[in-house]
Amino acid sequence: MSDSLLEVRGLSKGFPGVRALAGVDFTVRRGEIHALMGENGAGKSTLIKVLTGVYERDAGDTRLEGKTIFPRSPREAEACGISTVYQEVNLIPDLSVAENICLGRQPTVFGNIRWGAITRRAKQALARLELDLDPSRQLSACSIAIQQMVALARAMDVSAKLLILDEPTSSLDEREVGELFKVIRKLRDDGMGIVFVTHFMDQVYSVTNRITVLRNGELVGEYPTAELPRLELVARMIGKDAKEVAAMESQHPGVQSIREGEPFLEVKNFGRKGSIAPLDLSIRPGEVVGLAGLLGSGRTETARIIFGVDKPDSGEMFLDGERVTISSPRAAIRRRIAFTAEDRKVDGIIPNLSIRENIVLALQASRGAWAKLSRAKQDELADRFIKALRVKTPGPEQLIKNLSGGNQQKVLLGRWLATEPRLIILDEPTRGIDVGAKAEIEKLITELRRDGLAILFISSELEEVVRTSQRVVILRDRKKVGELAGEAISEHAIMSQIAAPTAESKDVLHA
């Protein structure tokens, strides 16, 4: 018997028309952090959902500690010793922290819940993660990062043997990621097996021991992290060879083309109390302006006041040199400004409509209900953008919910491009999508810029900002703290401006 904790052999799972997993093997050992990598649609989520009992497998065998398990619900999986923390916080917002930790397994006497015991148990669970948090606090009053920690505390509260972390860091800032890593390293040292799914390369290399790569529902291979260079990993994930990837990575910024001329959009002393301190910002046609800063530094807030979602309470705004007031997103769209929101699930896609319908949505809305786009025109638009944006789909009538995250993002982009905007605000367009799709989106942004669009680009990933932007505006604590242009843009320069007050954050990550 080896020290393997979880052994998955020949696991298959299909959905109508799609083979999500085809004979995948996956092994997690005790006391290791195992990264599960792959592009969107590679089968990571499906594998996890089978392990946690959300989906039923079609074929294959799963053994935990040598015993065959067959969980049919998250509850059964938990009972077997498999706990999961998801990308979106899946807790109950209206209940207290303590109750969220114990829900479904509250200590009872004759069916009578013992609230005192719940509080004690929650305190213990939080203490184990070294979290200083009042367990009676309502969950929705906590930050997303804290909520994620509570989810982890909940996962640890059962005697879990295997912990699955499904992109737990995508909404955390670096310091919080550092805290999380401290905790999972400790759990690893306690002998737990941890499956870690993420898109962040840095995190994979700073915390995992082993990597399993999936592609198109098939196993590519399993490697010790230390023996797989980054480029190799990317190459394995996207099924290309490492040289091609190297070429892709070295396409560094389009610094050469700093634009001269009149800005399309200019705001002066523009701000809103409680969301962003007054700032100046301008964007010229054919220019990408990056908005960099940590989560909660006011990036989205800035976009929201420009797009008219929130009303500014100071400053003025000029479009083509003309002073304007934009009082609603509708007015912004009329002025040919477009905005793709951060959370595409909540604010963006309409899951039950087809790709075609999602694409024509904004254009139709701007024309009003009486000027219906002809079907022929709709088909033409859909075809054009599917082709131009390289959306991977069997056809324009596919429901958008069936697409992977990256492709959904492309459709959203298509929706706004159909309105022929002059300024497009992209809020985290690459969040939660895989490396290959990220590169594609970046490439699209560059193409759009060359076509003369003004672009405001918001991203948590600095390399991305550096690669695509001609100018970068840096925000910290809801204030503009600096601006870099052309040659001066580098990750280091941005970092030093953002991270000035919390310089230790980088160290935590690599501790």
Next chain:
Amino acid sequence: MKRINPKYIPLAATALVMIALYVLGCLLYPNFGSLRVVVNLFGDNAFLGIAAVGGTFVILSGGIDLSVGAVIAFIGILIASLISGGMPPMVAIALALVVGTVFGAAQGSLIRFFDLPPFLVTLGGMFLMRGLAFVVRAESLAIKHRFYQQTIRQLAIPLAPRIAIPFTAICFIAVVIVATYICIYTRFGRNVYSIGSSENSALLMGVPVGSTKIGIYALAGFFSALAGCVSTFYMQSGNPASFVGLELDAIAAVVIGGTLLTGGVGFVPGTLMGVLILGLIQTLITFQGNLNTWWTKIAIGVLLLLFIVLQKSISGARRA
């Protein structure tokens, strides 16, 4: 210093409104403050209150139950018919409670297994029950049995000379206590909250969402049936045409009582206060004497709108 949890604000508002209405009544009318008025407030609104408590569970889970009024009418005429057909009252009542619970569970099963919206399922249930009530008997039927004419009255708890807490009020208060207990001290109760707050999360956290849903509607069916029984104690008769639209009063009482219509937040004692507020408005208008009783509806309407706005502003503030 601890900040007040925003989820208690609607409850506090409800309590304030209730106290204000009572004080207003006492100031305007000399007899309003008497013990008898208070006792009647509980007794006269008992069946509405019991139904509203059932509705609280449903609304807490993010659902809605439109079948309440029809179930009460059906149970009322069923009991009246059974007793006049010679069945002992206790057996008839027990049977009625079983029927109501099974009916509720059936509604819950439709909602769970076919993933149907509660609004439509219980709308269908409402028509079904109303129709069945008329099938049982097409007109009102008085209950003439010693149990009803004497025993029920003897079960009242005397408070002062010629003032007693009627049995209907006792049932109401008992239901509030039991339901409050279920909400706070049982896993079932906590699961109700979690489903109402975020059904998807609840599912992933291992909450037995399906069986809890069936349980919620079964419980609501039980409370509706119990309300039907209490209505026969109160009316001493059953009537298939009665209580049309009572479910809407119940929903109003629940919402005014501080339960969010979207689910996840609320308290059974709040519903008690919501019911008492509706009763107080009615009593005030009765004392006033000149106003048409329809003014009750107008007052409830205004109050309900105010509460919805209040809840929206609080939940809006919470998101930010």
